[in-house]
Amino acid sequence: MNVLQGGPPRGMRDWGPTESRLRMQLIQKISESYQLYGFSPIDTPAMETLDVLMGKNKGGDENEKLMFKILKRGQALKTSLHDEATQEPEVTSESDLGLRYDLTVPLARFISTHFSELQGHVFRCYHIGPVWRADRPQRGRFREFYQCDIDVIWAHHDWMYEVELFLATSRVLKALQLNDFYIRLSDKRILSLLFTGMGILPQDVSKVSIVIDKIRKKKFDEIIREIESIGLHQELNQKIIDFLKKNSSYMDPSMKYFMTPSDFLKFNQDYLTQAARQSLEPILHAMQSILENAKSLDPSLPIFFDPILVRGLDYYTGPIFEIGLKDSGYSFSIGGGGRYDSLIQTLGGPADTAAVGLSLGFERLLMILLERNKDFLSAQGPQVGILLSPKLTEGMGIPLAEQIRNQGIPVSIYVSKKDFGKTMKMLEAASMQWIVMEQHEAPRSYTIRNLFERQNYQWSFDELIQHLKMNP
Numbered sequence: 001m002n003v004l005q006g007g008p009p010r011g012m013r014d015w016g017p018t019e020s021r022l023r024m025q026l027i028q029k030i031s032e033s034y035q036l037y038g039f040s041p042i043d044t045p046a047m048e049t050l051d052v053l054m055g056k057n058k059g060g061d062e063n064e065k066l067m068f069k070i071l072k073r074g075q076a077l078k079t080s081l082h083d084e085a086t087q088e089p090e091v092t093s094e095s096d097l098g099l100r101y102d103l104t105v106p107l108a109r110f111i112s113t114h115f116s117e118l119q120g121h122v123f124r125c126y127h128i129g130p131v132w133r134a135d136r137p138q139r140g141r142f143r144e145f146y147q148c149d150i151d152v153i154w155a156h157h158d159w160m161y162e163v164e165l166f167l168a169t170s171r172v173l174k175a176l177q178l179n180d181f182y183i184r185l186s187d188k189r190i191l192s193l194l195f196t197g198m199g200i201l202p203q204d205v206s207k208v209s210i211v212i213d214k215i216r217k218k219k220f221d222e223i224i225r226e227i228e229s230i231g232l233h234q235e236l237n238q239k240i241i242d243f244l245k246k247n248s249s250y251m252d253p254s255m256k257y258f259m260t261p262s263d264f265l266k267f268n269q270d271y272l273t274q275a276a277r278q279s280l281e282p283i284l285h286a287m288q289s290i291l292e293n294a295k296s297l298d299p300s301l302p303i304f305f306d307p308i309l310v311r312g313l314d315y316y317t318g319p320i321f322e323i324g325l326k327d328s329g330y331s332f333s334i335g336g337g338g339r340y341d342s343l344i345q346t347l348g349g350p351a352d353t354a355a356v357g358l359s360l361g362f363e364r365l366l367m368i369l370l371e372r373n374k375d376f377l378s379a380q381g382p383q384v385g386i387l388l389s390p391k392l393t394e395g396m397g398i399p400l401a402e403q404i405r406n407q408g409i410p411v412s413i414y415v416s417k418k419d420f421g422k423t424m425k426m427l428e429a430a431s432m433q434w435i436v437m438e439q440h441e442a443p444r445s446y447t448i449r450n451l452f453e454r455q456n457y458q459w460s461f462d463e464l465i466q467h468l469k470m471n472p
Contacts, residue, residue, distance in 0.1 A: 010137060011143030023146075023362075023366065026362070026365065027128050029175055030128065031128065032175075033168060036168070037150075037164060037167070037168040039150050040124065040125050041125070042107070042125045044106040044127070046100060047070060048098065048100055048106055049096060050097065050098050052105060052109045053105060065134075066133040067098050067099070068133075069097070070098060071095055099131075102131055103127045103131060105315075107127065107357070108343045109347050111153055111353065115350055121154065122153070122155065123153040124152050125153075126148070126151075127151075128146060128147070128362065129147070131145060131146075131147050132144050133145075142363060148362050149337075149357055149358070149359045150165060150168060150358055151356065152164065152356055155354045155356050159286065159290040160293070162321075163290060165337070165358040166303060166321075166358075167298060169183075169323065169335065170298060176369060177372075178334075180327055181302065181323055181324070181325055182302040182303070182323070182325075183301070183302065183321055183323050184309050184321060184323075185287065185290060185303055185304065185309070185320075186308070187287060187318055188316045188319075188339075189283055190280065190307050191208075191308070193279055194272065194276070194307075196276060198240070200232065204230060207230050211226045212244060212310070213309070214226075215244065216331075217331065223244065224241055227241065246267055247259065247267065259305055260305060261285070262288065264284065265277075265284055286318075287305055290319065291304075306322075315340045316338040316339060316340055317338075317342055320337070320339070321336060321337055321338060332364065333361070335358060335361055337356070337357045339354075339355070339356045341353070341354045384404065384410065384411045384435075384436075385412045385430070385432040385434070386414070387415075387416050387437050388413065388414065389416040389437070392436065392437065392438055397413060398413065403461065404464075407469070409465070412432070414426070432451055433450060433452050434450060434468060435449045436448050436464070437456075440458070444460070445459060445460050446458070446459060446464055448467075
């Protein structure tokens with residue numbers, strides 16, 4: 001018989017009891033903070049139709065390349081393969097479903113599906129669940145991972161809902177003792193207007209934006225070489241390089257130096273046409289409103305304007321943001337989001353549906369918490385065990401376990417081995433503190449061993465419950 005070798009698929013993991021408890025505790029802490037701001041939980045299927053998942057990602061977008069597609073089964077697959085082989089006019093794809101790669105697109109589909117129930121009022125929701133990406137696994141990045149999203153739908157306002165997301169997220173991170181976080185804020189339209197004003201063609205704007213977004217991770221010379229490799233005119237290359245030299249020194253996560261939206265307009269007006277400037281002014285004014293109102297509500301909020309911020313997903317339509325840690329050991333972001341005002345309409349929902357959301361990287365948060373403070377989350381499971389033996393039979397031990405559980409105290413049941421020493425080692429390995437070992441009659445009492453103290457006690461049932469509740 002062949003024996004299966006190895007672990008789970010690459011980029012995916014098993015979670016044992018200890019890590020599963022930690023994950024559940026983290027979900028609970030995050031949920032409690034979100035609920036304080038009126039966000040309600042939702043859930044969506046792991047799979048969506050490809051029409052939904054690719055609704056904003058047609059034409060070879062990076063997210064399509066990272067999508068896990070699901071092969072059709074049975075006759076549908078046979079028909080699809082036959083159509084492709086015979087090159088009939090209407091070719092049916094061999095896949096019509098895919099695993100969700102984020103939680104925002106499923107939410108947009110959810111709003112479209114349940115629009116009549118929601119009736120167009122401002123809808124606050126949070127969603128914590130797994131997503132899947134056919135990505136290259138590395139530290140802090142997996143193929144299956146959890147995300148924590150908060151979103152506001154029908155969020156028509158210049159600044160209020162963005163600020164609400166920042167305050168809720170700040171509360172989460174402070175509750176997790178991640179006090180060295182910072183929020184970078186920009187607007188997707190800023191770089192587009194700026195580069196168009198320089199004379200860069202629309203089809204090249206995204207290429208340039210993707211390169212300059214790497215400025216914190218690569219040396220300046222590498223960035224210059226990548227810009228030159230795009231194939232722009234040398235005069236445009238020089239304008240981009242000058243722009244980066246002038247602006248990048250202000251994007252400092254230490255918060256010692258930062259640029260205001262009005263500074264940005266003043267420093268870069270030479271690159272702007274009159275039309276671009278007129279379009280940019282209200283956007284920068286909105287940025288200033290978000291910053292001022294966020295700081296007025298929480299003066300300690302570490303948020304700053306970063307005009308060279310780029311978010312990879314193409315459904316963003318306005319303000320975008322990213323969250324990181326000042327600790328240089330964690331160069332990756334731990335969250336991000338933005339406005340996606342037209343996505344819901346694209347997926348069949350009502351027109352003019354404003355929406356804004358922010359996602360936290362659950363796996364990265366858990367990794368950081370465990371690396372920084374292993375005791376912050378408790379992985380302790382049940383600490384009370386009942387040891388079945390000739391002195392405490394099944395007929396005695398199982399009813400006793402139920403009585404203790406009725407008091408809200410978790411209990412595990414074990415069977416004693418012949419070798420008492422091995423039995424004690426087994427219980428210690430299971431992190432048991434209290435072990436009920438023997439039942440006495442007339443009056444009924446129990447021998448309980450504290451494995452931490454290596455000491456025995458004899459208590460009545462009421463005394464047992466009292467001690468267990470005092471020493472959980």
